[in-house]
Amino acid sequence: MPIIDIFRINKIKDELNRTTQERDALKAALTKLGGMDAAAIQLAIADLEHRRSAAAQELRDSEVAAARRRAELGQSLTDLEKQITAKQTNLVILDEAIQLQSFALYKPHYDLGSSESYKKKLEQIQDRQAAMVKAGTAASASQTWSINGDAKTGARMVNDFVKLILRAFNNECEAAIDSVKFSNIETIENRIRKAHELMNKLGVQMHISISNEYFLLKLQELRLVFEYRQKKQEEKEEQRRIREQLREEAKAMREIEEAKEKLAKEERHFIKAVEQLNKQLAVASSDVERAELERERAAAINQLQHIEKDKLDILNREQNTRAGYVYIISNVGAFGENVFKIGVTRRLDPQERVDELGDASVPFEFDVHALIFSEDAPALENALHKAFESRRINMVNRRREFFHVPLTEIKDVVRRNFKKPVEFVEIPDAEQYRESLRMRVPSNGISPT
Numbered sequence: 001m002p003i004i005d006i007f008r009i010n011k012i013k014d015e016l017n018r019t020t021q022e023r024d025a026l027k028a029a030l031t032k033l034g035g036m037d038a039a040a041i042q043l044a045i046a047d048l049e050h051r052r053s054a055a056a057q058e059l060r061d062s063e064v065a066a067a068r069r070r071a072e073l074g075q076s077l078t079d080l081e082k083q084i085t086a087k088q089t090n091l092v093i094l095d096e097a098i099q100l101q102s103f104a105l106y107k108p109h110y111d112l113g114s115s116e117s118y119k120k121k122l123e124q125i126q127d128r129q130a131a132m133v134k135a136g137t138a139a140s141a142s143q144t145w146s147i148n149g150d151a152k153t154g155a156r157m158v159n160d161f162v163k164l165i166l167r168a169f170n171n172e173c174e175a176a177i178d179s180v181k182f183s184n185i186e187t188i189e190n191r192i193r194k195a196h197e198l199m200n201k202l203g204v205q206m207h208i209s210i211s212n213e214y215f216l217l218k219l220q221e222l223r224l225v226f227e228y229r230q231k232k233q234e235e236k237e238e239q240r241r242i243r244e245q246l247r248e249e250a251k252a253m254r255e256i257e258e259a260k261e262k263l264a265k266e267e268r269h270f271i272k273a274v275e276q277l278n279k280q281l282a283v284a285s286s287d288v289e290r291a292e293l294e295r296e297r298a299a300a301i302n303q304l305q306h307i308e309k310d311k312l313d314i315l316n317r318e319q320n321t322r323a324g325y326v327y328i329i330s331n332v333g334a335f336g337e338n339v340f341k342i343g344v345t346r347r348l349d350p351q352e353r354v355d356e357l358g359d360a361s362v363p364f365e366f367d368v369h370a371l372i373f374s375e376d377a378p379a380l381e382n383a384l385h386k387a388f389e390s391r392r393i394n395m396v397n398r399r400r401e402f403f404h405v406p407l408t409e410i411k412d413v414v415r416r417n418f419k420k421p422v423e424f425v426e427i428p429d430a431e432q433y434r435e436s437l438r439m440r441v442p443s444n445g446i447s448p449t
Contacts (some may be wrong), residue, residue, distance in 0.1 A: 001135050016055040087205075099313035109223045115235055125221050129214065138214040139166055142207035162208055169199045169210055173218045180226050192218055241399050248353075252346035256318050259348060263314065267307045273300045317348070324377035325350035326370075326384070328410060328424075329357070333364035335402065335432030339393065340369065340410060344381040364436075367428030369407060372418060382418040384410065 112118050132138040141158045144151075172195040180188045192215075202207045276296040284290040317323050324346040330339060345353040349369050358365035374380045385401065388409075394400040407426065414422055 012445050013059060016052060016059060019052040019055060021201050052298055072153075076155060078395055085258075097193040103348045108227055109220075110227055112227070114232070115228055115231045118224060118231055122221065122224045122228060125217055125224060129217050129221070131167065132211070132214055137211060139203075139210045139211075141203070141210060158206055158208070161203065165199050166210065169195055169218075172223075177218075177225050180222060180229075183228075185222075185226055188222060189219065192222060224334045237397055238398060244399075248345060248347075252324075252348070253318075255348045256314055259314050260311070263307050263311050267304065267311075270300045270304045270307065274304070286377050317346070321346070322376045322378055322394070324374070326353060326374060326377050327368065327369050328370040328372075329354055329366040330428050331358070331362055331364055331366050332428055332430045333436070334362045335393075338406050339402055339404050340379065340407070341366070341402050342384050342388075342410070344377045364430065366423070367430055369410075369424055369428065370414070370423045372414065372420060380414075380418055384413055387413045 027162060048129050071314055102368065110118070110121065129138070139162050141162050143155065143158070176188045176191045176195075196210055196215045196218075205208055207437050221276065274297060277293055277300065281297070284293060303365055325343055325344070326344050329341050329343075331341075332339075341357070343353075347353050351368070354368055387405075388403040388405050391403045391405045392398075392400075393402040393404060407424065411422075411424055
């Protein structure tokens with residue numbers, strides 16, 4: 001109810017109360033005086049009764065008017081709420097920072113093999129758009145419009161409006177397509193649809209409309225641009241994976257070369273030792289001295305045999321590019337329980353690879369649950385990845401080889417695909433993580449909240 005109506009009603013009520021009080025006072029005075037002119041008193045009472053009746057009527061009229069006004073305002077409020085709801089339905093929210101929508105899984109419309117294929121397809125779509133604009137089929141318009149009876153002037157004006165509407169539509173589509181990403185693809189599609197509807201509404205008086213074929217080409221362009229960017233990202237990830245694999249291979253080869261050099265150096269040392277011992281044996285003067293030299297010579301020959309075995313192992317590792325270690329590691333402080341990284345390395349010392357993974361990018365070092373040497377390490381790794389495909393942490397980037405799975409299931413898959421015994425560490429040390437937890441607990445033993 002408006003404030004002014006409230007004040008008016010209160011004023012009327014006050015006046016009505018005063019009139020009632022005056023009437024009652026007069027009646028009391030009449031009773032008390034008795035001898036007063038009865039006619040005059042009756043006239044006074046009648047006047048007060050009239051004023052009271054008028055005030056009461058005015059009060060009722062005001063209340064009726066106020067009720068009517070309340071009803072009108074209520075209806076206006078209802079109409080406004082309906083308009084707001086309608087506007088919100090048509091509103092395209094462009095600010096992803098505040099939109100609260102669930103992102104549907106995008107289903108590719110083209111699924112081409114490479115970014116170059118997408119680029120060529122995109123150029124074809126854009127060429128078709130340009131051809132339609134040039135041929136005048138991108139938009140249709142009335143050809144009977146005239147200005148002051150001049151049909152040519154009317155035709156020029158219609159053509160100018162067609163160019164204006166097409167330019168506005170193209171600019172809106174260009175801005176929308178340029179901002180597309182995985183989280184707003186549906187929003188951008190709706191934005192282009194709304195732009196098409198709006199341009200056609202603006203041109204309805206002159207019978208100007210953007211053709212449905214041209215509009216569909218814009219939607220195709222949007223989807224191609226989106227899928228092209230996705231494919232480019234996939235290719236970047238694949239190139240990064242290949243570069244990382246090449247670096248890993250290069251490190252493995254350096255380790256092999258260093259090991260070969262070390263073995264060659266040790267081999268030369270023991271060969272010289274055996275030659276020297278042979279010379280000493282040739283001139284030995286006593287059985288005791290000869291026996292001691294024979295023991296040293298046998299030990300040196302034994303070392304040479306071990307070196308020869310190691311050389312064969314290194315040669316096998318060098319020639320067999322699939323030999324290596326499958327590592328199963330965890331980082332409970334960074335990723336929680338039952339999250340494991342399952343990867344492969346050709347390093348001679350697989351722990352070096354594990355240490356690299358636990359660099360400054362994670363708060364704690366990784367713990368090793370198993371290091372499995374296999375002549376075909378990639379096959380074993382692939383069997384584990386395939387078994388736990390649905391338990392991947394990152395379902396998009398397959399280079400992130402983290403899986404949410406109990407260790408018992410990993411052990412079962414290893415046993416089914418690798419026949420040699422494997423030693424597993426059940427409970428990780430997680431030394432720095434557990435020490436960090438202990439340091440957070442105050443001296444009274446109560447864990448902080």
